[in-house]
Amino acid sequence: MPDDVFIAISGEALHSKSKVYVSRALARKSLGDLDEYQLWASLALELLGKAALARKHPSLIVDPTHWQSMFVAAGINVTTDVKTITAKTLFERLAHLVPRFDKTIQKFCEGIAERRNAELHSADLPFRAMRLDAWEARYWHACDTVLQEMGSSLEHWLGATDAKAPRRLLDEAANAIDAAVKLRVNAARDKFKALKKSVRDRLAAEATLREPQHQAALFRDRFDEVWVETCPSCGCRAFMTGEQTGEDISEERDEYAVWEIVDREFIGEEFRCPTCELSLIGSDEIKATGLSYVHEDQQERELQYEPDYGND
Structure with missing residues (x-):
């Protein structure tokens, strides 16, 4: 890995910027501006994901079709106009890098990125149409999954005080999943046991x-x-x-x-x-x-x- 990485693709710089953006997100939530809360949160998630990849190697986040950016990733600073991968490619790569970043999390992350793009580049208002309980817990779960791969945590990323609410949401979501799955397993077991023994055999x-x-x-x-x-x-x-x-x-x-x-x-x-x-x-x-x-x-x-x- 090059010793002197251009700041645009530095894992540490991306991580620091993601902390700034997620802080802005929480500030907007505290003011009741849920549209901007989701906007800044989506930006923070993308930066956090790129930080995770860049820490492995900066070449993982530059556009492979832009040779100048590839040179910069190798430590040869031929341009300051570094082009990085799309959010879709980012989340596809994270699915291969982070064991618990599964297809369910990947699709959620791609969805929030698509809504962000629609919010910024069209007259649509996709964030306004999203209820808080439809995305917030899954958002913090995605962030927590990436942070664990980086050897970090929500508490470190957000600061212990700010992390209390997301951590509570994660615990509630985990408990809900656990309860729902156990009910599903028990229902399937009861259905199977209700069959005649000869049929079960x-x-x-x-x-x-x-x-x-x-x-x-x-x-x-x-x-x-x-x-x-x-x-x-x-x-x-x-x-x-x-x-x-x-x-x-x-x-x-x-x-x-x-x-x-x-x-x-x-x-x-x-x-x-x-x-x-x-x-x-x-x-x-x-x-x-x-x-x-x-x-x-x-x-x-x-x-x-x-x-x-x-x-x-």
């Missing part, structure tokens, strides 16, 4: 024959992998899907082997049980059941060798 036997590679149709979106889980409601073979967040080459390999073992990690995004029809969306709902949303496995694949040059 038949369904359980059929579930054991299902293989992950044939379950893509169960899920709303396409993901990198589908794996087996035990359903917390009916105890049958169920499935989870998610995106790969990392891989490492295992050291367990013979010197002359033509295959390598890859340790892979995935973050669960959706859970489906074909037997009792229990459905869970997002890592928060999955976690509320006691299931782990982190999945690790090993894959064997053929070694890829670089071509030899200049030896012919």
Whole structure:
């Protein structure tokens, strides 16, 4: 990473500016101006996300089609007109960087950015149409998720006093999710137990024959992998899907082997049980059941060798 990063793409500078903007957001809320509250909050969220990426490397937030910006990200300051990625690209990248920044959070963040753009660049008034309880708790949850990845917290970002209200909202939202998911699990369990034992046994036997590679149709979106889980409601073979967040080459390999073992990690995004029809969306709902949303496995694949040059 370059030692002297231009301030426009400095992770520390972006983080500091996000703190200024979120402070303005809370100030507008205290005055009852909920439109500007959401406006400044949306700007603070985008800056915070860019700060998280820039701390990994500033090249992650510059426009890859603008070569001058790429040079600046490499520490070669050829311009002061640095172009950065769009909010949509930002949140897509955060979904790969931050394990708990799942599709549910990503779509929420994209939505608030779209409303911000409409507010600034059109005659529409999208913020005025949004009720506070429709976005505020999810907003603080998204911020808290990014801050945890950065080794920070709402308390540090906002200041302990200002953070009390968002933290209370997060606790309330978490409790609501936990209660709703437990009711959903219990309802699916009761429905399954109400079946005749012979029917339950038949369904359980059929579930054991299902293989992950044939379950893509169960899920709303396409993901990198589908794996087996035990359903917390009916105890049958169920499935989870998610995106790969990392891989490492295992050291367990013979010197002359033509295959390598890859340790892979995935973050669960959706859970489906074909037997009792229990459905869970997002890592928060999955976690509320006691299931782990982190999945690790090993894959064997053929070694890829670089071509030899200049030896012919």
